[in-house]
Amino acid sequence: MYAQMVKTDSDRVKSLAEMNPQERDFQERVDRGEKIEPKEWMPEAYRKTLIRQIGQHAHSEIVGQLPEGNWITRAPTLERKAILLAKVQDEAGHGLYLYCAAETLGVSRDELLALLHSGKMKYSSIFNYPTLNWADIGAVGWLVDGAAIMNQVQLQKTSYGPYSRAMVRICKEESFHQRQGYDIMMKMAFGTPAQKAMAQDALNRFWYPALMMFGPSDKDSVHSAQSMAWKIKINTNDELRQKFVDQTVPQARYLGLTIPDPDLKWNEEKAGHDFTEPDWSEFFDVIAGNGPCNRERMNARVKAWEDGAWFRDGLVAHAEKVADRRAAARVAAE
Amino acid sequence: MSSEWPLWEVFIRGQHGLNHRHVGSLHAPDAELAIKHARDVYTRRNEGVSIWVVKSNDISASSPSDKGPLFEPSNSKVYRHPTFFEIPEEVGHM
Numbered sequence: 001m002y003a004q005m006v007k008t009d010s011d012r013v014k015s016l017a018e019m020n021p022q023e024r025d026f027q028e029r030v031d032r033g034e035k036i037e038p039k040e041w042m043p044e045a046y047r048k049t050l051i052r053q054i055g056q057h058a059h060s061e062i063v064g065q066l067p068e069g070n071w072i073t074r075a076p077t078l079e080r081k082a083i084l085l086a087k088v089q090d091e092a093g094h095g096l097y098l099y100c101a102a103e104t105l106g107v108s109r110d111e112l113l114a115l116l117h118s119g120k121m122k123y124s125s126i127f128n129y130p131t132l133n134w135a136d137i138g139a140v141g142w143l144v145d146g147a148a149i150m151n152q153v154q155l156q157k158t159s160y161g162p163y164s165r166a167m168v169r170i171c172k173e174e175s176f177h178q179r180q181g182y183d184i185m186m187k188m189a190f191g192t193p194a195q196k197a198m199a200q201d202a203l204n205r206f207w208y209p210a211l212m213m214f215g216p217s218d219k220d221s222v223h224s225a226q227s228m229a230w231k232i233k234i235n236t237n238d239e240l241r242q243k244f245v246d247q248t249v250p251q252a253r254y255l256g257l258t259i260p261d262p263d264l265k266w267n268e269e270k271a272g273h274d275f276t277e278p279d280w281s282e283f284f285d286v287i288a289g290n291g292p293c294n295r296e297r298m299n300a301r302v303k304a305w306e307d308g309a310w311f312r313d314g315l316v317a318h319a320e321k322v323a324d325r326r327a328a329a330r331v332a333a334e
Numbered sequence: 335m336s337s338e339w340p341l342w343e344v345f346i347r348g349q350h351g352l353n354h355r356h357v358g359s360l361h362a363p364d365a366e367l368a369i370k371h372a373r374d375v376y377t378r379r380n381e382g383v384s385i386w387v388v389k390s391n392d393i394s395a396s397s398p399s400d401k402g403p404l405f406e407p408s409n410s411k412v413y414r415h416p417t418f419f420e421i422p423e424e425v426g427h428m
């Protein structure tokens with residue numbers, strides 16, 4: 001998902017009986033649905049896992065601005081441009097809410113950014129795919145934000161208070177994102193044959209990368225089991241992927257577009273669609289840094305950070321000068 | 335140089351007549367910019383009519399381990415709630 005394959009440092013989930021009193025007290029609070037707040041005791045592995053997960057989520061929001069930002073200056077109308085600008089600005093906000101949540105766990109903003117820029121922390125695989133034409137911006141809003149919503153809605157119930165509150169804010173803003181994407185898709189799919197072909201092409205390229213966003217099947221993963229016990233993960237990757245497919249199929253049908261999967265069909269028995277899994281070797285390759293845009297994305301991030309350094313420092317110098325001047329004036333007045 | 339901007343807590347009054355409420359935090363070099371950033375980060379959809387910012391370092395907080403001594407004493411004082419008292423129906427609304 002926005003956080004894919006987060007490690008938990010555990011090799012199996014402890015039972016209540018094996019825990020020490022402090023751990024048991026913590027687990028029972030989580031089981032009761034209580035929120036854990038920043039200064040309260042928490043297992044070290046819970047804290048570290050959350051930093052990884054929330055950090056990865058925040059990085060995804062920030063890096064996710066790049067493929068869409070690419071089209072702000074080339075949006076077909078002024079209205080579309082204003083809408084896309086607002087959408088991309090929201091994503092910056094999402095990154096900020098999440099970085100703040102991560103910082104309550106004792107990591108600094110600069111540390112998190114340094115980990116992203118050095119490649120030690122990841123962001124979602126989806127943002128390493130290019131946005132080649134305007135229909136791609138429609139497909140990103142519809143499918144990528146659609147998949148993100150699936151993940152984020154359940155995370156509103158997560159056990160860590162600041163993370164849960166960030167998710168509530170984010171979810172309020174996300175449905176605008178998905179709808180503006182679908183609105184672009186409608187315009188394209190009901191437009192000229194050439195526009196419809198562009199919409200179909202965008203769906204063809206984004207379908208499997210969108211399915212990959214949920215991560216490989218984790219029904220046998222220790223990390224997922226531990227994360228679920230801690231309620232920092234609520235559903236399995238497969239459950240969310242299934243939900244996403246079932247929700248998206250009728251939306252594609254309405255557009256008159258074909259999902260690029262000849263084996264996709266309704267399965268009455270499970271009351272859901274059967275569908276083809278994405279190519280997981282491609283996913284692991286993208287995660288390892290070899291997707292179509294990994295290098296471009298990282299270069300853009302690092303360049304923005306480095307080029308902005310003199311400006312950030314200048315503002316600090318100014319703030320210090322003003323504070324000194326105020327202090328001097330106070331002394332003079334006494 | 336590159337020192338990290340300090341952290342600020344942001345409080346927003348949603349409508350006239352309501353209290354300012356804590357909505358989150360952000361980094362900014364000074365109070366003036368903290369308010370500008372708060373405008374961009376927390377009020378993009380008309381969420382507020384007034385913003386307060388305060389440096390996170392300037393906030394004193396009760397500690398989680400004091401939860402018992404601080405808040406438990408009020409548990410036993412149910413008479414502080416109006417529902418503790420039964421008023422006969424004939425008396426009417428009170």
Ligand SMILES: [Fe+2]
Pocket residue numbers: 061090091094170
């Ligand atoms: Fe977002």
Ligand SMILES: [Fe+2]
Pocket residue numbers: 061064091144145148
């Ligand atoms: Fe997003």
Ligand SMILES: [Fe+2]
Pocket residue numbers: 091145148174177
């Ligand atoms: Fe979004």
